[in-house]
């Protein structure tokens with residue numbers, strides 16, 4: 019590794035992150051909730067730490083190599099995850115244990131949205147704002163990393179995504195220089211957030227709630243300023259606004275970029291991954307709605323509200339946002355589990371959503387089908403296709419490698435949680451929720467993670483970071499080959 | 504398909520199977536339990552049905568094609584599974600519902616060993632014998648199909664197992680003609696059964712129990728002539744005998760064949776798959792034993808007995824036999840789930856055990872590791888190896904296709920069981936138990952499957968047959984391409 023280049027980047031990262039402490043400090047001063055000191059101290063500490071890292075190497079002109087990229091991407095969530103916990107710890111009034119503060123910060127930045135806090139409505143206004151902002155910043159980081167950096171590293175088949183996939187993605191010629199690309203993506207991300215906030219506000223949210231929920235909607239994060247999540251507003255209109263923006267946020271940002279550039283919706287309309295994703299959402303909505311109507315008698319939900327709760331929960335889970343409009347875990351056991359399984363697929367590649375990603379699931383499915391055809395026609399050459407064009411076998415290999423690692427890691431995390439005393443339903447759903455950056459789980463942690471101890475919370479932190487880093491980015495750091503020259 | 508050739512084979516199959524009704528009839532006459540009529544009627548019915556199928560096409564000389572093989576293999580378990588339920592239905596004294604009889608027969612023939620019967624000790628002696636014999640016959644069928652027929656069909660990478668894998672398997676030149684190979688394998692299978700029965704008898708079992716348990720041990724079936732399974736005998740010696748023969752039965756029968764031919768244990772000692780399998784068994788025994796000792800205080804097991812229960816349960820689950828020496832589901836929740844996960848791997852290829860098979864898991868693992876290495880060295884050519892030699896990429900493709908289909912099928916079966924009202928733990932463990940041909944599950948079906956309705960039992964029948972057929976054999980029959988000329 020080029021240590022000085024890495025050190026320079028980390029220093030800059032911390033200094034930039036320190037600035038994000040100023041908006042919540044302002045909120046605190048405006049609301050008079052007294053937490054501003056904690057944010058200002060954090061600002062000073064992070065600025066100083068970043069500066070100390072940056073100063074000695076500020077004149078270094080060593081370029082980053084691909085290998086350094088892994089390290090920086092991993093540090094992004096680990097270092098900033100720890101840094102983000104600081105104000106929650108420093109605040110004198112806060113009763114959060116250190117592990118809870120870390121959990122909340124990592125859950126926020128990874129856009130998972132699981133919470134260990136009960137009584138969000140009673141928190142100081144600036145802390146409620148800060149949690150939402152963490153998600154928004156995390157989502158912004160993901161977009162840059164996913165579109166501009168991860169493809170260079172070659173994680174789980176995505177290295178070849180742009181070069182290999184047919185049609186829009188290839189033709190797009192995303193602005194080659196990272197800085198320019200990043201700027202364009204940020205404009206889109208910020209633009210979507212503004213429009214989403216306005217829509218929420220017009221639908222009846224307070225400006226505070228509108229901005230807060232726009233932050234966590236566009237990041238597919240799922241944090242809310244209320245314990246009851248979106249259910250607090252009890253408004254089908256707000257739910258449908260959330261549905262629209264959650265879906266937009268779960269789409270490949272390269273597509274948004276092209277739509278914006280070309281002033282044409284053709285990139286959306288012709289993307290095979292998006293088509294499959296929307297197809298799954300429609301089918302699952304029908305399934306969940308059917309299930310709810312059948313079990314209606316056993317459930318106290320008024321019939322007239324069933325349809326929008328069904329749509330909302332399916333979109334919330336399929337995009338791995340994790341908002342809830344209703345305590346879905348009280349539905350008949352089959353339905354919450356079905357929702358949870360949606361998050362394994364997750365949204366489209368290069369979006370803020372979690373899970374395996376639709377394009378990977380699609381590739382696995384196509385290759386499974388090919389093997390059945392090969393049994394019948396052992397001599398035939400059958401390519402695996404996405405859209406109309408065949409996919410390079412190397413990409414398929416990489417996706418399989420990703421999937422296998424995912425399955426092994428899932429098993430290890432789940433068994434670790436069980437060894438710590440969690441029951442099977444809780445351990446399974448918590449692992450799924452963390453690794454897919456979903457948020458809600460089932461069992462003892464259906465409503466929040468307050469009921470489990472420090473051990474399981476730390477395991478969840480690992481799961482959330484692993485999920486966000488697409489596993490490989492972190493795993494690769496543990497191989498001896500990585501550290502060899 | 505060559506319908507007449509398929510019809511001929513099915514006819515012969517039914518006639519041969521009808522003969523297997525005679526031993527339990529004899530047992531019934533000797534014991535005077537009055538069930539002999541049911542067995543004799545079944546004998547006559549199956550002989551007549553087989554004859555009617557066989558007679559019109561007995562002179563047909565059409566050869567079977569590969570494609571017909573899929574159909575015959577699928578029919579083997581479906582038709583014989585249904586046929587095997589007949590005596591349990593015909594018996595006037597039997598109180599089994601039709602679905603329970605079918606469940607018991609399919610569970611027996613697929614060597615799953617899950618039971619819907621409570622009160623096995625009180626059944627007529629001949630029925631207790633019949634259940635054990637079903638397992639033994641199923642195991643015999645698997646060995647022939649796995650070693651002699653499935654490789655020709657190319658299921659899940661096994662088509663190339665012999666041609667591609669290094670060392671012993673390739674050098675062995677298994678007798679090329681199926682009939683001869685089958686005969687050699689049967690000798691081994693029968694020989695192992697005889698030695699196992701003698702060992703059980705010398706260790707204190709009655710001759711009836713010794714033969715019955717030898718049947719289900721060598722088939723890695725798991726049926727017992729007692730409700731308490733092996734726990735009934737309360738004998739560490741018997742448990743250790745079972746451990747030895749379960750392990751032997753979970754080894755690739757091609758290896759046994761070579762050891763027998765060459766009068767040398769070298770094929771065992773040099774097989775990479777076997778080495779990994781035994782390694783996993785040792786590591787898991789240590790884990791389970793450690794877990795048990797830690798939780799000892801919370802459990803009423805006397806400390807002195809812990810070690811042999813740990814070894815026994817690990818081997819029983821790793822080989823997918825599914826015997827229990829102790830109600831393991833009363834152990835702290837972590838341990839039974841860990842045991843259950845062992846069955847996902849299962850034993851070695853070409854054995855009677857279920858699960859994914861060690862060699863497939865090993866390939867998935869190796870390919871996952873390769874992808875991590877590829878991230879660090881994107882240009883390097885890194886072959887996937889088993890033992891010393893590289894594996895053909897086509898085999899890896901086939902194994903991935905198998906794995907993907909397995910995961911999808913697992914999810915569908917589990918959600919179906921939950922939609923039928925089973926809770927998550929029960930549905931998960933039942934699916935795992937059925938699809939891996941293990942037998943025991945957790946939750947409501949921890950002790951037996953009597954507590955669930957007809958629907959879940961039929962789903963379990965599908966799972967057991969799917970598992971035994973390595974999924975693809977059955978799936979392929981549902982593709983339009985299969986039925987095209």
Ligand SMILES: [K+]
Nearest residue numbers: 130239339456
């Ligand atoms: K989320």
Ligand SMILES: [K+]
Nearest residue numbers: 615724824941
């Ligand atoms: K079994």
